[in-house]
Amino acid sequence: MFSPVLLLLCYHAQAQVENDGIMMKKKQWCNGATYMYTGWDHYWEGKLKRNNQNVGTFTSQSVMYMTNYGITDNLNVLANLPYVWTKMTGGTLHKLDGFQDVSVAVKWRPISFNIGKGKLSLFAVGSFSTPVTNYVIDFQPLSIGMGSTNVTGRITADYQHGIFFATASGAYVWRGNVKYDRTAYYDTELHLTNEVQMPNMFISNLFIGVRVKNLVAQATLENMITPGGFDIRRNDMPSVNNKMNSTNVGVHAKYTLPFFTHVEILGGGSYTVAGRNVGQALMLHAGAYYIFSFK
Amino acid sequence: MKKIGLLFFVTVAGLITLPVACKKSIADRTANIPALVSDNLDLTAGTWKPVLLYRADTFPVATPAATNTSGYIADLNEIKAYQHNITVDQKEKIKYWAAGAVLRWNEIMRELVAKYNLPPYQKDDGTYPIPSSANPFAYPQFPFSNPPYASRAYAYVSAAQYDALIACWFYKTKYNRAAPYKVDSSVQAIGINKTDLPAYPSEAAVLAGVTVEMLKLLFPTEIANVQQKLQEQELAAIMSGTAARSDITAGEALGRQVAQQFAARGRTDNTSKAVGTPADWTNFETVATANGEIPWFSLEVPKRNPMLPFFGNVKPFLFDSLTAVSLRPGPPPLTHSDQMKQETEEVYNYIKNPDRNQIKIVQFWADGVGTYTPPGHWDAIAAEDFIRKNYSEVRWARNMALVNMSLMDAGIVCWNTKYYYFNPRPTQMNPSIKTLTGIPNFPAYISGHSTFSGAAAEILSYLIPENAAKYQAMAQEASLSRIVGGIHYRSDCSVGLQVGKNIGDYAVQRAQTDGGN
Numbered sequence: 110m111f112s113p114v115l116l117l118l119c120y121h122a123q124a125q126v127e128n129d130g131i132m133m134k135k136k137q138w139c140n141g142a143t144y145m146y147t148g149w150d151h152y153w154e155g156k157l158k159r160n161n162q163n164v165g166t167f168t169s170q171s172v173m174y175m176t177n178y179g180i181t182d183n184l185n186v187l188a189n190l191p192y193v194w195t196k197m198t199g200g201t202l203h204k205l206d207g208f209q210d211v212s213v214a215v216k217w218r219p220i221s222f223n224i225g226k227g228k229l230s231l232f233a234v235g236s237f238s239t240p241v242t243n244y245v246i247d248f249q250p251l252s253i254g255m256g257s258t259n260v261t262g263r264i265t266a267d268y269q270h271g272i273f274f275a276t277a278s279g280a281y282v283w284r285g286n287v288k289y290d291r292t293a294y295y296d297t298e299l300h301l302t303n304e305v306q307m308p309n310m311f312i313s314n315l316f317i318g319v320r321v322k323n324l325v326a327q328a329t330l331e332n333m334i335t336p337g338g339f340d341i342r343r344n345d346m347p348s349v350n351n352k353m354n355s356t357n358v359g360v361h362a363k364y365t366l367p368f369f370t371h372v373e374i375l376g377g378g379s380y381t382v383a384g385r386n387v388g389q390a391l392m393l394h395a396g397a398y399y400i401f402s403f404k
Numbered sequence: 405m406k407k408i409g410l411l412f413f414v415t416v417a418g419l420i421t422l423p424v425a426c427k428k429s430i431a432d433r434t435a436n437i438p439a440l441v442s443d444n445l446d447l448t449a450g451t452w453k454p455v456l457l458y459r460a461d462t463f464p465v466a467t468p469a470a471t472n473t474s475g476y477i478a479d480l481n482e483i484k485a486y487q488h489n490i491t492v493d494q495k496e497k498i499k500y501w502a503a504g505a506v507l508r509w510n511e512i513m514r515e516l517v518a519k520y521n522l523p524p525y526q527k528d529d530g531t532y533p534i535p536s537s538a539n540p541f542a543y544p545q546f547p548f549s550n551p552p553y554a555s556r557a558y559a560y561v562s563a564a565q566y567d568a569l570i571a572c573w574f575y576k577t578k579y580n581r582a583a584p585y586k587v588d589s590s591v592q593a594i595g596i597n598k599t600d601l602p603a604y605p606s607e608a609a610v611l612a613g614v615t616v617e618m619l620k621l622l623f624p625t626e627i628a629n630v631q632q633k634l635q636e637q638e639l640a641a642i643m644s645g646t647a648a649r650s651d652i653t654a655g656e657a658l659g660r661q662v663a664q665q666f667a668a669r670g671r672t673d674n675t676s677k678a679v680g681t682p683a684d685w686t687n688f689e690t691v692a693t694a695n696g697e698i699p700w701f702s703l704e705v706p707k708r709n710p711m712l713p714f715f716g717n718v719k720p721f722l723f724d725s726l727t728a729v730s731l732r733p734g735p736p737p738l739t740h741s742d743q744m745k746q747e748t749e750e751v752y753n754y755i756k757n758p759d760r761n762q763i764k765i766v767q768f769w770a771d772g773v774g775t776y777t778p779p780g781h782w783d784a785i786a787a788e789d790f791i792r793k794n795y796s797e798v799r800w801a802r803n804m805a806l807v808n809m810s811l812m813d814a815g816i817v818c819w820n821t822k823y824y825y826f827n828p829r830p831t832q833m834n835p836s837i838k839t840l841t842g843i844p845n846f847p848a849y850i851s852g853h854s855t856f857s858g859a860a861a862e863i864l865s866y867l868i869p870e871n872a873a874k875y876q877a878m879a880q881e882a883s884l885s886r887i888v889g890g891i892h893y894r895s896d897c898s899v900g901l902q903v904g905k906n907i908g909d910y911a912v913q914r915a916q917t918d919g920g921n
Contacts, residue, residue, distance in 0.1 A: 301435075
């Protein structure tokens, strides 16, 4: 009766800076904008990969403002806010756009020491995000976000040896309940309430690459696991509380202009190689940061 | 160094455990409602007018044993044994069912409708498989409980429950055997309110029997689950001290017998012919085109066969089939007319830049795939208001039957109209009309939401007059939601509401004369 469609969540669209092994120095203030593109024409309905001519190709584009300030060399505060546009080439459903969720994070590097010829640093990141507008969440995948208020705890280890480095990071995302516009919904049973319990998530990242004078270049691996949640049934609509898992591989690079070191430009992309209740997405991003230094 | 390491560990542990410790659980609105208290036991309900039964005593129920016989004393001992060892979990089950069994079975029905309300996935050749009641477990599972199917399912179950309880009340007052907690002071009333309602046959078991028997037909793959609910409900009635084993046995048998009569009607009410054939589907298009009209077509890819095109021939409950045809409204604006152009323009203007409140209204009333459908939504509205009215079970059943027969008959007349005119959707008239909910896979005129809502609001306004303004406002909003969602024209909705109201009036007439006032 209605066109079954599907979402892909934009966790990959979070600022790279939350999970990398790099800090702003004391009194450095970074400001910038990143453009992100996500597109897919296949998705996993539960474990079954399929396409859907009533979706065609789904695309989400966003422009995110990002800021990062160095309170000390080892303690940074970060914030970001994206504006998101979604649409589908197939079917008849309406496109949407709007400001999504503001995120504020504290990134701390308590320990940094030499091991052999390399240097190991540990980081702890705590972040909080919440919607800044009351966007509709029950119109997936065209809804611009999931609507939940999240608290994320992350630990990161970064090891650098010469120009080579590896960063491993793991995060637990606690997601608060959300509310639908309707008064009842079915997932694996009927719920006579508008409140939806959101399953929490584990997200882990691995970066391997090089850091030279003006350039950081890395290969990326991201794995997202939702231990709870449920599968989209055959030909059903997606829900915010689905079990969403994905594995993405990609590349990312950041270049500091040699003649004007206040400016960094960055770009990269990734692709979903495995998933469950998510789109098989191609994701691209590009941005520029300007760093002020207060002496 | 060590200190920092410890601090690091504590911070990380805190970040992870603090939010996890916060409460996330959610509760259904009806999870903790109190046990039913009937303001009026409706002891004359045995004289109310049934829907299908010829008489309240069409099916005989044997005279119960006297309360001083050994058989009944054994029944009482069974209750005492259960009560002696009752567990917390068993008390929870009693509490659940004590809130009202018509309510609980309606909620279970709504869950089944939502579970089975999924359109089949297409075959390789681009056509769609049709669910088959002869092979219900194979994909696509039977049924596809779309809105017309659901309206009929709710109506059959509600009407059968009502007739079964009329028979139940007839025998209750005829035999007048008291509840176990009245007969023996050492039997407690656990989790329920004591009443003077005679216990034989048990209304809980009548409801369980009649409902399970109907659901066998309507949701055949769920037999094991609903049979388990029946056992749970009957055991709860015994453990609570409300019913003896013999009250239950007689009640369940009566319920199942009444259901057979409704099942027989269901097998011959034309539903089995509602799907039609590919030749039928093409013919609608040919007729509309020959009349110079732009015909409806499916906006799904690949094009899906139209939803139950002959549901309009199903036998209604509140009037005969000829009356159903006479309730069909006049034609929609011609597809080439200025009015059609204006109405398409109105939809486009709504949908161009939707605001959040508009989206909210569309979502609130969407009741699309995977939901309990618009009839289920109106059942939810009705049930949550009935909870506050302190009805007896038989009045609950009567009022739900009136609501659900209105909804089914609204579905019949609406579907009859849709396929009679075969009118296109706004997106066909202007492809730049993008929608805020899926476009239903059937012709536009008249709006199903509007017809269902007009009918439900009319009968509910009669049953609970103090809420009339609220029901009318809800019906208006449900109807409007389809225009501002981009899937219906103004005419579909205004005419749909009026047709629905006319159908609801048949239910009002019935309510005025069924003896239940």
